[in-house]
Amino acid sequence: xxxxxxxxxxxxxxxxxxxxxxxxxxxxxxxxxxxxxxxxxxxxxxxxxxxxxxxxxxxxxxxxxxxxxxxxxxxxxxxxxxxxxxxxxxxxxxxxxxxxxxxxxxxxxxxxxxxxxxxxxxxxxxxxxxxxxxxxxxxxxxxxxxxxxxxxxxxxxxxxxxxxxxxxxxxxxxxxxxxxxxxxxxxxxxxxxxxxxxxxxxxxxxxxxxxxxxxxxxxxxxxxxxxxxxxxxxxxxxxxxxxxxxxxxxxxxxxxxxxxxxxxxxxxxxxxxxxxxxxxxxxxxxxxxxxxxxxxxxxxxxxxxxxxxxxxxxxx
Amino acid sequence: xxxxxxxxxxxxxxxxxxxxxxxxxxxxxxxxxxxxxxxxxxxxxxxxxxxxxxxxxxxxxxxxxxxxxxxxxxxxxxxxxxxxxxxxxxxxxxxxxxxxxxxxxxxxxxxxxxxxxxxxxxxxxxxxxxxxxxxxxxxxxxxxxxxxxxxxxxxxxxxxxxxxxxxxxxxxxxxxxxxxxxxxxxxxxxxxxxxxxxxxxxxxxxxxxxxxxxxxxxxxxxxxxxxxxxxxxxxxxxxxxxxxxxxxxxxxxxxxxxxxxxxxxxxxxxxxxxxxxxxxxxxxxxxxxxxxxxxxxxxxxxxxxxxxxxxxxxxx
Numbered sequence: 001x002x003x004x005x006x007x008x009x010x011x012x013x014x015x016x017x018x019x020x021x022x023x024x025x026x027x028x029x030x031x032x033x034x035x036x037x038x039x040x041x042x043x044x045x046x047x048x049x050x051x052x053x054x055x056x057x058x059x060x061x062x063x064x065x066x067x068x069x070x071x072x073x074x075x076x077x078x079x080x081x082x083x084x085x086x087x088x089x090x091x092x093x094x095x096x097x098x099x100x101x102x103x104x105x106x107x108x109x110x111x112x113x114x115x116x117x118x119x120x121x122x123x124x125x126x127x128x129x130x131x132x133x134x135x136x137x138x139x140x141x142x143x144x145x146x147x148x149x150x151x152x153x154x155x156x157x158x159x160x161x162x163x164x165x166x167x168x169x170x171x172x173x174x175x176x177x178x179x180x181x182x183x184x185x186x187x188x189x190x191x192x193x194x195x196x197x198x199x200x201x202x203x204x205x206x207x208x209x210x211x212x213x214x215x216x217x218x219x220x221x222x223x224x225x226x227x228x229x230x231x232x233x234x235x236x237x238x239x240x241x242x243x244x245x246x247x248x249x250x251x252x253x254x255x256x257x258x259x260x261x262x263x264x265x266x267x268x269x270x271x272x273x274x275x276x277x278x279x280x281x282x283x284x285x286x287x288x289x290x291x292x293x294x295x296x297x298x299x300x301x302x303x304x305x306x307x308x309x310x311x312x313x314x315x316x
Numbered sequence: 317x318x319x320x321x322x323x324x325x326x327x328x329x330x331x332x333x334x335x336x337x338x339x340x341x342x343x344x345x346x347x348x349x350x351x352x353x354x355x356x357x358x359x360x361x362x363x364x365x366x367x368x369x370x371x372x373x374x375x376x377x378x379x380x381x382x383x384x385x386x387x388x389x390x391x392x393x394x395x396x397x398x399x400x401x402x403x404x405x406x407x408x409x410x411x412x413x414x415x416x417x418x419x420x421x422x423x424x425x426x427x428x429x430x431x432x433x434x435x436x437x438x439x440x441x442x443x444x445x446x447x448x449x450x451x452x453x454x455x456x457x458x459x460x461x462x463x464x465x466x467x468x469x470x471x472x473x474x475x476x477x478x479x480x481x482x483x484x485x486x487x488x489x490x491x492x493x494x495x496x497x498x499x500x501x502x503x504x505x506x507x508x509x510x511x512x513x514x515x516x517x518x519x520x521x522x523x524x525x526x527x528x529x530x531x532x533x534x535x536x537x538x539x540x541x542x543x544x545x546x547x548x549x550x551x552x553x554x555x556x557x558x559x560x561x562x563x564x565x566x567x568x569x570x571x572x573x574x575x576x577x578x579x580x581x582x583x584x585x586x587x588x589x590x591x592x593x594x595x596x597x598x599x600x601x602x603x604x605x606x607x608x609x610x611x612x613x614x615x616x617x618x619x620x621x622x623x624x625x626x627x628x629x630x631x632x
Contacts, residue, residue, distance in 0.1 A: 022376035
């Protein structure tokens, strides 16, 4: 099994128990959310040794997150507690189908004060892979510096890097600033995972092929353009192909699908699968995740994953 | 009926449904909290024309607060919506008895950007009374300036002012800074309502009598020192006496008792009751409020209040 690092902001997640506008909901169920938390949970469930780098407030959300990570067998050695600034929070609506309304409370959170010096505390020789997303660099100047420093340090230590663009336009001062920063971060990664819509915004190109070429020219070794229910387009330095999605009859909530896809693809590659097998595993985990309410409860163990892949239908 | 103004920060309140540490709770019920919201709700339920001055985020908590105020027949003419900064939030534990654990998420909230210019928007001639607490001045420099400007404007327009010290030591840089600021604000009020413990910290005196004298010398016309289950000590420019509390067998949650006490006392005075009758009404409303989970659901209508006062037992 591989040894995997990721860095990001975890948040307290309050999910509405009734399908109403968030302003009208009476009761909420609490979970943990964050794209990179989801990634860490998924990798750990598949048996990979996973460490999560973060900073949370010393409050009930931060304390709950630390307990949750420990339960999920994710190392919290690199998670610091902040006595002044709070943990972020997200309200999520209960959807009857598809994308739920989400509202973040994440300005001036503990994580936004993350400093690049964390990079020097990491035992780089103990890790095989670093996964980074486009969210932390949108949170603050120091977070952006930290993401860049992490990716450069990984490269210097021969640690493979994946980057999920995970665009959050609301957190950037302008689309142009977002585009430049995210594309620069992508240039520091070995594997780049944009959604098709994100790729269009980031590169100005319209097709998966052109988007993949853009990032390959920037230095990536593999680009996977996510096409939602239509699967994914894969282009590496060696091969290029379209991969199918799994058919899901009952979508509960789409949040976490992309993180699940990253888990499947990266874990597959780290376990020696072909790109085709790895991306199919990514599609399977994405499909499992959209069938639950929380952002990461659907992420499977290896046994659950195999059972699903043996029974589920592909869209082709 | 009187026309009453108050100013303060409302927050989304998430109350645990299970009696566990807040970090371990799964499900929360949402309400609205804030000392001044509680005051406004209580005054409005008793039939007074009440307006609430505030600023909330344009998010599900802020929108819920606006709906809640409207349902409570509280004017929101002076509530502004902030598109950038969020509404504050509080987590509250479910207690089996007494003071619950509460944790606030209120740094850099919409309300903390409140500006003194709001004072010029108020139709002062339409109001009889302004109620202020010690919380807003602890939230930011501009909030402190706003509280001072509100109290001075009220005085200039002949509007009576009450001030509940409502100490929040965690929000102040030091106890000394808190003491100087709160005592200055108290000097701008006609009626000052400190708790006994608060009065000790603020004045350095030990007895209700000395604490009351301190604020009378500063210019107050009446001081009511709250003694919890032991009632209250009242000293005005004309009279001085101890008032009893009501006996409550089953305390659910003590939050809001002080706000209920202020509602009863101020409303009583505005309706022409004697100080003795007014403070007894305050004790009754405080007693009703500690018997419910939310911070303001126990505040009674006049009918409920009369029924309670006719049946409940005093502690003397």
